Amino acid sequence: MRGQEHLGWKASLGGFYVIASTAGLLLAFSGGPPLGVTGDFGxxxxxxxxxGNSLNAAGGTFTISGVPAEYVPGNAYPITVAISxxxxxxxxFELAARSVTSGQQAGTLTATNTTNTQVRSSGGIQYISHTGPGTQAGSAQGTWTFNWTAPATAVGAIRFGAAGxxxxxNLSNSGDFIYTATVTTDPVSVSQPITALFPQVAVGGGFTTLFTLVNTGIDALSGNLILTNSNGSPMEVALSAPSSLTIPSGGAKFIEAAPVNPTDSTAAGWARVESAGGALGGVATFQFASGGQLASVAGVLSADDTDVATIPVDDDATKGRFTGYAVANHEDNDVNIRIILVDANGVPVGQPMRPSQLNPLRAKNHVARFLFQDLNDPNLKQQGSMVLIADGGRKFAVVALVQNSG
Ligand code: HEC
Known part of the structure; x- marks a missing residue:
């Protein structure tokens, strides 16, 4: 134990030297504690x-403030330690900031007020502590402010551990109250770019959706498959593989989204992959099983985002053939979309339509509808196309849906 070593050394000295060395210690200890006594990381x-007094005795406060909930790599944060x-x-006090997983030094501690704080290192770990004047003798509390600069690249969770x-x-180590505290900060969550969009996903009521994700790039790809309900909330599904994915160059990943309970009714929404590295291609396949038998399969290629989309229309109510669209707003702003119906000769039919479901379509929301619903005409017979156009050139993702019950 440190204390015993220290006492043993003092006892071995002659009377005169004890006084002299106690004076030395006075500077040595109250002028800065020994290193490695933060109470954290073992x-x-x-x-x-x-x-003499119990650790963290009632009636005292010891806080580490200014540590962000999420750190941005390379950013500097003023940190304040206070005790009363x-x-x-x-x-x-003495404080260190270390990676939770590795225990290594995390970021950099800098004394911005070198009168009352100092940084010293031992074993690759920086320790910031009080100085002699920094003990603020005679004050009703102690406070120290210094800087912590987050590591240049994220290292996962970082814990600040301190003892005060x-x-x-009384110029001795008796009659003192010791406190400990820790605060943890996580790396800021960085959203990666969207690399695949699936404007229509159906799960439940006999439907499952199978995502086929192929990395055609030369680098490995890593990212997340994110499923979203029509109202923008996260879609609760049972996935056959983790939603966080890594796909080697040339590799493929198959992830099936099934209802959490087999009896759940159909929920529709959309999905996206956010990833970095590689080049992603994807296909979503809706599989409809009735009574345990696979009744039909329909595939949808992952769509790029667009501000204009043209969908061919060949509707015939007498044959039960209807065209629809699934639109997902993957952006963080609302989008307004109008629909222009065009006949087989390329001539617009009537006025542009503005279905309320698409005006606006809220951020991260999804809509799937049939053209006959927008026209309010269940007996529709129409050939040509429908053009979806977003106001202000905003982007959305869209696929055509065709119902053919004939
Ligand atoms: C190895 C033994 C040892 C450890 C560990 C130690 N100290 Fe001390 N400390 C002393 C001694 C001996 C004194 C009295 C002599 C002096 O003032 O330097 C002292 C004095 C002090 C004083 C002045 C006390 C008073 O009443 O005047 C403060 C403040 C202090 N230490 C803070 C700390 C803090 C904070 C830590 C832990 C982070 C710590 N010390 C850890 C030995 C230690």
């Missing part, structure tokens, strides 16, 4: 020497 704390306990009058001393200013 380290001892100041009670190694400042014993009524009746006490001299203060000290609410001392009684």
């Amino acid at each position: 380290q001892p704390n100041c009670t190694d020497c400042h014993s 306990k009524s009746g006490q009058s001299r203060w000290g 001393n609410a001392a009684n200013n």
Whole structure:
């Protein structure tokens, strides 16, 4: 134990030297504690020497503030350590910031006020602590502010661990109260670019959707498959593989989305892949099973986003053949979409339509409808095309749906 070593050394010295070396220690300890006593990552704390009162005794406060919930790599953050306990009058602390998983030094600690704080290192770990004047003898509390700069690249969760001393200013290690505290910060969640869009996903009521994701790039790809309900909320499904994916160059991944309970009714929505590296191609296949038998399969290629889309129309109510569209708004802003019906000769029919479902289509929402619903004509017989156009050149993702019950 540190304290015992220290006492043993003191006891071995002659009387004169004890006084002289105690004076030296006075500078050595109150002028900065020994390193490696933060109380975190398995380290001892100041009670190694400042014993006598229980650790974290009631009536005191010891806080680490300014640590962001999520750190941005390379950003600097002012951190404040504060300690108080009524009746006490001299203060000290020691703090380190380390990777939760590796225990390595995380980021950089900098003393912005070198009168009352100092940074020293041991074993590759930086420790910031009080200085002699930094003990703020005679004050009712101790406060220290310094900078922490997040590592240049994210290293996962980082924990700040500190031990503090609410001392009684008797120039010795007796009658002091020791406190410990930790605060953890996580890397900021960075959303990766959308690399595949599936404007229509159906799950439940006999439907499952199978996503086939192929990496045609030369680098490995890593990202996430994200399924979203029509109203923009996360879609609860049972996935056959984890939604976070890595696909090697030339590799493929097959992920089936099934209802959480086999009896769940159909839920529709859309999906996207956000990824980095490689080049993603994807196909979503809707499989309709009735009574355990696969009754039909329909495939939809992953769509690019667009501000104009033309869908061929060959509707005939007498044959039960209807054209529809599935539109997903993958952006963070609302979009307004009008539909222009064009006949087989290329001539617009009537006025542009603005179905309320698409005006607006909220951020991250989805709509699937049939043209006959927009025209309010269940007996529709129409050939030509329908053109979907977003106001202001905004982007959306769309696929054609064809119902053919004949
Ligand atoms: C190895 C033993 C040892 C450890 C560990 C230790 N100290 Fe001390 N500390 C002392 C001694 C001995 C004194 C009295 C002599 C002096 O003031 O330097 C002292 C004095 C102090 C004082 C002034 C006390 C008073 O009442 O005047 C403060 C403040 C202090 N230490 C803070 C800390 C903090 C904070 C830690 C933990 C992060 C710590 N010390 C860890 C040995 C230690």
